[in-house]
Amino acid sequence: MKLTVFKNEKDIDQAAADSVIEVIKSNPEATIGLATGQTPVGLYQKLVQAHQNGKVSFKQVTTYNIDEYAGLAKDHPQSFYDFMKTHLFSKVDVPEENIHIPDGASSDLEAEAERYEAELEKAGQLDVQILSIGLNGHIGFNEPGHTLHAETHVVTLTEDTREVNSQAFSSLEDVPKKAITMGIGSMMKAKKIVFIAKGEAKASILKQAFKGPIDPLVPGSLLQLHPNLEVYLDESAAEYLK
Numbered sequence: 001m002k003l004t005v006f007k008n009e010k011d012i013d014q015a016a017a018d019s020v021i022e023v024i025k026s027n028p029e030a031t032i033g034l035a036t037g038q039t040p041v042g043l044y045q046k047l048v049q050a051h052q053n054g055k056v057s058f059k060q061v062t063t064y065n066i067d068e069y070a071g072l073a074k075d076h077p078q079s080f081y082d083f084m085k086t087h088l089f090s091k092v093d094v095p096e097e098n099i100h101i102p103d104g105a106s107s108d109l110e111a112e113a114e115r116y117e118a119e120l121e122k123a124g125q126l127d128v129q130i131l132s133i134g135l136n137g138h139i140g141f142n143e144p145g146h147t148l149h150a151e152t153h154v155v156t157l158t159e160d161t162r163e164v165n166s167q168a169f170s171s172l173e174d175v176p177k178k179a180i181t182m183g184i185g186s187m188m189k190a191k192k193i194v195f196i197a198k199g200e201a202k203a204s205i206l207k208q209a210f211k212g213p214i215d216p217l218v219p220g221s222l223l224q225l226h227p228n229l230e231v232y233l234d235e236s237a238a239e240y241l242k
């Protein structure tokens with residue numbers, strides 16, 4: 001694991017974006033796994049800036065989002081598709097047909113999870129996977145539990161996660177109870193993982209994830225097994241890792 005600690009949030013975003021841009025430069029047809037949440041917003045801004053400055057094109061890039069809420073159609077303002085459209089897709093030249101995200105509005109979620117996993121298998125090893133971590137240690141929506149799934153699956157969100165994520169919704173009741181998420185195995189197949197986390201609220205879970213034992217109760221700890229993991233943190237998030 002290559003850990004880099006930055007003083008300034010903008011520097012984390014730039015360094016993480018540079019790592020993604022490097023992948024696209026060496027392979028314009030790169031496949032990229034994408035994550036949502038507040039953490040990668042700055043990284044997406046830096047990718048947009050690089051695109052606007054003519055430094056990188058997404059024309060031949062293919063993207064695979066790691067998760068989506070169940071019951072929310074793509075055009076729902078709280079869907080992860082809409083989030084990605086706002087922060088990245090509408091601002092770069094990635095073709096719509098190259099964008100992949102589980103369909104949360106599917107009437108058969110289990111079948112949709114299987115379909116998405118088949119797409120991932122067809123794509124093979126993703127060139128880079130962008131990831132962050134939830135306060136309870138979840139990666140994507142792989143929630144803490146005694147067992148973890150390797151492949152894309154339907155998950156029941158924990159009440160903790162629904163509460164944390166309710167900030168984006170008008171009320172807790174509006175937060176979906178289920179989601180479709182790539183499994184830890186699907187994410188771990190990527191050639192490189194660009195992991196970012198910011199802020200003191202994440203410090204304790206990051207210590208458990210990166211210094212503790214590999215434990216399904218801390219899904220992020222599985223990342224320790226990845227051979228090419230880049231971790232970008234600010235000083236407060238890295239408090240117990242220095």
Ligand SMILES: N[C@@H]1[C@@H](O)[C@H](O)[C@@H](COP(=O)(O)O)O[C@@H]1O
Nearest residue numbers: 035036037038039132133134140
């Ligand atoms: N499914 C996403 C995760 O992919 C993300 O890493 C996490 C942290 O979000 P934030 O970056 O806002 O702390 O929350 C969400 O639930």
